[in-house]
Amino acid sequence: MKQEVIVAENLVKKYVTKKRKGLLRGEKQVVEALRGVSFKIYRGEIVGLLGPNGAGKTTTVKIISTLLIPDSGDAWVMGHHVVREAKRVREKIGIMLTVEKGFYNKLTGRENLEYFAALYGLSGEERRRRVEYLLKLVGLEELGSSDRLFEEYSLGMKARLGFARALLRDPPVLLLDEPTLGLDPPSSRRIRELVKKLAHEEGKTILYTTHNMFEAEIVCDRILLINKGRIVAEGTPDELKNMIPRLKTINIVVKGDQRVGELIKSLGIEKYEAKPIDGLLSIRINIQKPEEILDPLIKNFVGNGYEIVSLKIEEPTLEDVFIYFAGKTSR
Amino acid sequence: MSRLSLFLNVLWAESYALFTEIFRRKHILIMMSLYPYMLLVFILIIGYSVGSRQVFIQRLGVAPEIFFLASGYLLMVVLGSSDDLLWRPLYDDWLGITPYLIISPVPRLYRFLAVPLPRLVIALITGLTSLLPLMIWYYGFYGLIESLAVIVMTLVATIVFVPFIMAVIGVIYTYGKEQWRVLNILRPLLLILLGVYYPRFLMPLGAYIASALVPPSHVVEAVQRLLIGRLDLTYSLMLFGAAIGLFIAYIPAGVYSISLWERNKLKHGVKTE
Ligand SMILES: Nc1ncnc2c1ncn2[C@@H]1O[C@H](COP(=O)(O)OP(=O)(O)OP(=O)(O)O)[C@@H](O)[C@H]1O
Ligand SMILES: [Mg+2]
Numbered sequence: 093m094k095q096e097v098i099v100a101e102n103l104v105k106k107y108v109t110k111k112r113k114g115l116l117r118g119e120k121q122v123v124e125a126l127r128g129v130s131f132k133i134y135r136g137e138i139v140g141l142l143g144p145n146g147a148g149k150t151t152t153v154k155i156i157s158t159l160l161i162p163d164s165g166d167a168w169v170m171g172h173h174v175v176r177e178a179k180r181v182r183e184k185i186g187i188m189l190t191v192e193k194g195f196y197n198k199l200t201g202r203e204n205l206e207y208f209a210a211l212y213g214l215s216g217e218e219r220r221r222r223v224e225y226l227l228k229l230v231g232l233e234e235l236g237s238s239d240r241l242f243e244e245y246s247l248g249m250k251a252r253l254g255f256a257r258a259l260l261r262d263p264p265v266l267l268l269d270e271p272t273l274g275l276d277p278p279s280s281r282r283i284r285e286l287v288k289k290l291a292h293e294e295g296k297t298i299l300y301t302t303h304n305m306f307e308a309e310i311v312c313d314r315i316l317l318i319n320k321g322r323i324v325a326e327g328t329p330d331e332l333k334n335m336i337p338r339l340k341t342i343n344i345v346v347k348g349d350q351r352v353g354e355l356i357k358s359l360g361i362e363k364y365e366a367k368p369i370d371g372l373l374s375i376r377i378n379i380q381k382p383e384e385i386l387d388p389l390i391k392n393f394v395g396n397g398y399e400i401v402s403l404k405i406e407e408p409t410l411e412d413v414f415i416y417f418a419g420k421t422s423r
Numbered sequence: 424m425s426r427l428s429l430f431l432n433v434l435w436a437e438s439y440a441l442f443t444e445i446f447r448r449k450h451i452l453i454m455m456s457l458y459p460y461m462l463l464v465f466i467l468i469i470g471y472s473v474g475s476r477q478v479f480i481q482r483l484g485v486a487p488e489i490f491f492l493a494s495g496y497l498l499m500v501v502l503g504s505s506d507d508l509l510w511r512p513l514y515d516d517w518l519g520i521t522p523y524l525i526i527s528p529v530p531r532l533y534r535f536l537a538v539p540l541p542r543l544v545i546a547l548i549t550g551l552t553s554l555l556p557l558m559i560w561y562y563g564f565y566g567l568i569e570s571l572a573v574i575v576m577t578l579v580a581t582i583v584f585v586p587f588i589m590a591v592i593g594v595i596y597t598y599g600k601e602q603w604r605v606l607n608i609l610r611p612l613l614l615i616l617l618g619v620y621y622p623r624f625l626m627p628l629g630a631y632i633a634s635a636l637v638p639p640s641h642v643v644e645a646v647q648r649l650l651i652g653r654l655d656l657t658y659s660l661m662l663f664g665a666a667i668g669l670f671i672a673y674i675p676a677g678v679y680s681i682s683l684w685e686r687n688k689l690k691h692g693v694k695t696e
Contacts, residue, residue: 107691107692151692154692154693157522157526158525158526158689159522159525159526159689159692159693160689160690160691160692160693161689161690179528182525182526182527182528183528185526187522187523187526189519189522190519193518193519194518194519194520194522194523195518195520196440196444196518196520197518198444198447198448199440199443199444203439203440203443206436206439207436207439207440208436208523208527210432210433210435210436210439211432211433211436211523211524211527211529212527212528213428213429213432213528214432215428215431215432215435257523
């Protein structure tokens with residue numbers, strides 16, 4: 093039986109802000125950040141909350157972290173309600189909310205960790221050993237930066253330190269809001285590898301937000317696609333891709349007869365676009381598995397006296413996925 | 424985890440953070456230890472230029488430089504610590520630390536008590552190196568006892584202030600929209616109500632009552648009476664009884680006020696960016 097660790101049911105959150113207009117007039121603005129978000133995350137799973145800016149990722153993470161009270165809806169972490177039993181939830185979670193802030197500038201990385209370790213109830217030898225272990229784990233020790241001031245840290249070092257803090261209490265649940273935003277490849281790789289290890293080897297349950305499709309695909313076991321405050325699709329990376337019909341695009345540019353219709357149709361392709369450009373012909377074919385028709389396609393063109401000028405297979409971008417799902421769920 | 428170990432942990436954390444930073448930035452340390460002497464020089468210059476020293480001694484029975492240095496010390500320590508407390512939530516917010524504090528298991532009262540305590544160690548050292556030698560020089564053995572009493576009373580004044588400040592923080596940051604600006608009104612107000620430079624018995628009734636509700640004001644009165652030699656045992660017990668009674672009475676109010684403020688934060692979302 094899969095064990096439910098994080099459960100969200102119909103979360104709704106509106107932000108009301110007053111926009112100053114002149115000296116006295118203020119205009120109320122309501123942003124519907126979440127419009128009914130539900131999901132379940134099981135033990136040992138890495139679930140990616142993937143969405144563009146303003147989709148509601150941070151809002152969702154804050155609610156699950158007990159740092160924001162939803163207008164309606166409920167959420168539980170390991171069976172504890174995030175509003176009514178916030179204290180119990182807080183014992184179970186490690187959080188990382190921003191990469192660039194959240195520590196004392198005038199203390200070193202090690203000192204900062206010691207400070208938070210004490211706040212989280214670790215003392216004496218146990219605290220010292222845990223801090224030491226985490227500095228090694230996230231690679232700050234090998235970078236030689238454990239004892240440098242936080243204000244001198246690069247973004248990558250800050251993120252590593254923030255990740256180490258989330259692990260201080262060795263919590264069973266990790267809530268990470270864009271933990272690799274703006275990091276260089278070594279730092280983001282380190283964090284991604286650790287996330288995978290913690291989930292798959294230690295059974296930690298991890299909610300991981302990102303707006304990076306590539307990252308979501310390589311890190312997450314399952315992805316929740318969020319847009320405009322709604323979960324618009326969910327599944328494993330492969331499942332999600334297969335939900336998008338026009339997955340990849342073959343872009344082939346040829347020289348020769350402009351009437352290519354019959355030739356393409358003979359390959360069983362119904363939908364395509366052909367555009368003449370400077371005496372050449374640019375053809376775009378949207379297809380699930382381009383590798384299956386690539387060989388006959390090329391042979392067909394060459395066999396019929398065409399010259400192939402260029403051939404490109406375009407992977408779908410995050411935008412394609414969003415445009416597809418956003419279109420399907422437009423209000 | 425026991426409550427005591429929670430408290431000791433947060434006390435350790437605050438002390439560690441404070442002392443590490445102070446020792447790293449030596450100029451803070453130097454400024455802190457020089458402050459009382461600079462204050463003394465300032466007092467002497469003003470004192471000699473304004474009025475007759477003899478008249479002051481005749482009227483109050485204490486040398487003006489002693490009176491003002493002791494008052495200045497008291498004020499510096501009490502207001503310094505309360506300022507630290509008042510700023511702390513804003514500072515934590517600004518650094519983006521608040522969310523990590525909220526999810527920590529530390530009771531808020533413990534943390535607010537732990538913030539000023541390590542500062543009192545520094546206050547103790549400055550007291551022992553400035554007030555103490557000066558008062559021994561002026562009044563000999565009696566000066567030693569009196570200065571130690573002033574130092575201890577100052578530390579007490581600081582601690583009894585904490586729950587009151589917590590209550591104030593909760594209220595002003597929940598209802599005060601433009602957060603830190605509120606402090607510009609609050610700080611001079613507290614300065615007056617403490618009665619350090621404006622003795623309580625001279626206040627109009629309304630101000631007197633308001634002042635009596637601020638716990639350290641009673642300790643301030645005790646210090647002033649001690650300096651001018653008009654403090655008897657019964658009256659000092661009354662003053663300390665009032666200060667400690669108010670300290671205890673404000674604890675639930677302080678804790679409630681902070682929880683109100685936190686709750687309000689959670690409604691709008693704890694700032695992370
Ligand atoms: N405190 C706030 N007050 C007012 N509006 C807010 C507040 N926080 C978020 N919003 C708005 O709510 C919406 C959702 O914000 P949220 O931060 O959850 O998005 P996100 O998916 O994390 O985006 P990003 O990729 O930019 O981090 C946005 O339109 C945002 O402008
Ligand atoms: Mg965000």
